Amino acid sequence: MCSHYRENGGAAGQRGSAAKHLSVLLIVLALSGCKREERDFHGLPAGGTITNPKVREVPFVAGGSVPADSRPGPYEENAYAVSQGKTLYNQFNCSGCHFQGGGGIGPPLMDADWIYGSRPENIYETIAEGRPNGMPSFGRKIVPDQIWQIAAYVRSMSGLLRKDVAPGRDDAMQVRPQEQSTQKAKPVQSGIPKSAELP
Amino acid sequence: MPLTLASTLVQQAHTSLNPASPQVRLVDQLGTAMFVTAAVVCLLVFAALLWAALRRRSGAEPVADGRQERPMKTAVLLATGVTTVILFVFLIFDVSVGRSITTNPGNDALQIRVTGHQWWWEVQYRDSLPKNWATTANEIHVPVGRPVVFELRSTDVIHSFWPPNLSPKRDQIPGNENSLWFQADSAGVYRGQCAEFCGHQHAKMAFLVVAEPADQFEGWLARQRDTAQTPTDSLARRGKDVFMAASCVMCHAISGTSAGSRIGPDLTHLASRRTLAAGTLPNTRENLTGWIVDPQAIKPGVKMPPNQLSGPELLALVAYLETLK
Numbered sequence: 001m002c003s004h005y006r007e008n009g010g011a012a013g014q015r016g017s018a019a020k021h022l023s024v025l026l027i028v029l030a031l032s033g034c035k036r037e038e039r040d041f042h043g044l045p046a047g048g049t050i051t052n053p054k055v056r057e058v059p060f061v062a063g064g065s066v067p068a069d070s071r072p073g074p075y076e077e078n079a080y081a082v083s084q085g086k087t088l089y090n091q092f093n094c095s096g097c098h099f100q101g102g103g104g105i106g107p108p109l110m111d112a113d114w115i116y117g118s119r120p121e122n123i124y125e126t127i128a129e130g131r132p133n134g135m136p137s138f139g140r141k142i143v144p145d146q147i148w149q150i151a152a153y154v155r156s157m158s159g160l161l162r163k164d165v166a167p168g169r170d171d172a173m174q175v176r177p178q179e180q181s182t183q184k185a186k187p188v189q190s191g192i193p194k195s196a197e198l199p
Numbered sequence: 200m201p202l203t204l205a206s207t208l209v210q211q212a213h214t215s216l217n218p219a220s221p222q223v224r225l226v227d228q229l230g231t232a233m234f235v236t237a238a239v240v241c242l243l244v245f246a247a248l249l250w251a252a253l254r255r256r257s258g259a260e261p262v263a264d265g266r267q268e269r270p271m272k273t274a275v276l277l278a279t280g281v282t283t284v285i286l287f288v289f290l291i292f293d294v295s296v297g298r299s300i301t302t303n304p305g306n307d308a309l310q311i312r313v314t315g316h317q318w319w320w321e322v323q324y325r326d327s328l329p330k331n332w333a334t335t336a337n338e339i340h341v342p343v344g345r346p347v348v349f350e351l352r353s354t355d356v357i358h359s360f361w362p363p364n365l366s367p368k369r370d371q372i373p374g375n376e377n378s379l380w381f382q383a384d385s386a387g388v389y390r391g392q393c394a395e396f397c398g399h400q401h402a403k404m405a406f407l408v409v410a411e412p413a414d415q416f417e418g419w420l421a422r423q424r425d426t427a428q429t430p431t432d433s434l435a436r437r438g439k440d441v442f443m444a445a446s447c448v449m450c451h452a453i454s455g456t457s458a459g460s461r462i463g464p465d466l467t468h469l470a471s472r473r474t475l476a477a478g479t480l481p482n483t484r485e486n487l488t489g490w491i492v493d494p495q496a497i498k499p500g501v502k503m504p505p506n507q508l509s510g511p512e513l514l515a516l517v518a519y520l521e522t523l524k
Contacts, residue, residue, distance in 0.1 A: 143506065
């Protein structure tokens with residue numbers, strides 16, 4: 001095809017080689033996108049026991065302690081895992097308290113404020129161990145792999161994930177702007193709000 | 200009799216060539232008629248070709264006065280006429296079959312709601328009284344000789360409901376409700392399969408249709424409406440505690456207990472079912488244990504995660520699940 005263009009003169013030949021370059025570029029882009037879509041169905045080894053099954057007492061400090069699972073956010077760049085996290089967020093009824101990120105019974109998740117830290121391991125810790133004033137502990141009820149997926153999704157709600165990793169559509173009717181088009185918020189360590197302090 | 204054996208196997212395997220309902224019988228007749236007609240036409244065409252290729256020609260050059268063309272013209276006109284007639288006969292046959300399998304089944308029909316999920320089937324027997332609803336999964340029991348209307352839904356992507364011995368296929372579309380009905384003629388266990396590609400484990404999304412005599416069916420339905428038995432022996436009791444404390448409870452429901460999630464299949468009468476994981480494995484103790492520990496090894500991509508339970512916990516859990524008859 002390119003040689004055909006070349007026979008017909010300079011401008012067309014230019015166009016042909018441009019098309020060639022473009023297609024090479026597209027292939028490279030497509031291949032680099034593959035990692036983003038990688039589906040690891042065996043995130044965890046089968047069998048065995050959870051290393052730290054007991055609920056630990058959580059220090060009431062922002063930023064918190066080291067989570068039982070020490071992988072630092074394994075799904076931060078995996079669009080498939082984040083979309084799974086989004087599905088689980090609704091199925092496990094996180095939305096029952098945090099709504100679609102705007103907060104209600106629980107604090108909002110789509111703003112820049114973080115009481116216990118915005119790093120993936122902080123969010124993992126929050127889900128696994130629970131937090132005072134209402135956040136239950138799910139450490140025994142949700143397998144670590146799925147907690148990481150939910151944690152990654154929670155980060156996407158305030159734009160902390162790459163745009164091409166954050167979800168672009170909802171499973172049901174759309175109720176909020178897509179995570180993909182959320183402006184990246186600059187996380188602020190807000191500490192425990194006055195209203196939530198223990199008397 | 201080898202033929203009988205073969206046909207039994209085929210019937211169990213899942214085929215539309217061995218009809219077990221009036222609906223599939225009609226479609227089968229239409230299919231057979233089309234096949235036989237097409238085969239005869241095909242043979243005739245080949246015979247004509249052979250005749251044309253092999254017939255002895257007269258030595259002389261063909262005369263271009265059109266006299267020799269006349270018998271040919273008649274033959275071509277005749278063939279065109281016969282083809283048109285055949286096609287019209289099939290058009291009428293086809294429309295009449297379509298009409299017969301979609302007639303109103305009447306008020307006596309049993310209603311079953313089948314919801315497609317990635318990658319299993321939720322089956323719900325409804326009633327005017329909600330307390331009489333029975334929910335199960337991947338195994339549909341129907342009474343022989345009574346029309347059964349299926350309300351077909353989906354919660355995620357498009358699936359397609361297809362037990363080939365009993366019914367033509369019909370799509371299950373999210374946000375839309377489709378329906379079809381059939382009537383099983385004879386008792387038996389028939390296999391069905393999702394017939395619309397729906398993701399990773401589309402191939403392992405099967406179900407069984409168990410057609411049984413009416414009284415047997417009513418007995419089965421009454422048992423399915425019951426809440427789960429409370430375990431009596433200590434191992435099973437401990438297993439129940441494991442179930443309620445571990446990740447099982449996040450997705451599965453067992454009626455009569457505090458487990459009420461509708462994300463995965465209802466396990467109230469798990470032990471009464473013939474298969475596990477939507478027709479993937481026979482429901483045995485070994486398979487169930489293996490499935491709980493590592494479903495991803497058996498059905499990669501399935502929504503159930505590998506579960507991290509200790510040996511004694513697993514043993515107790517399986518003992519409890521086996522009491523759910």
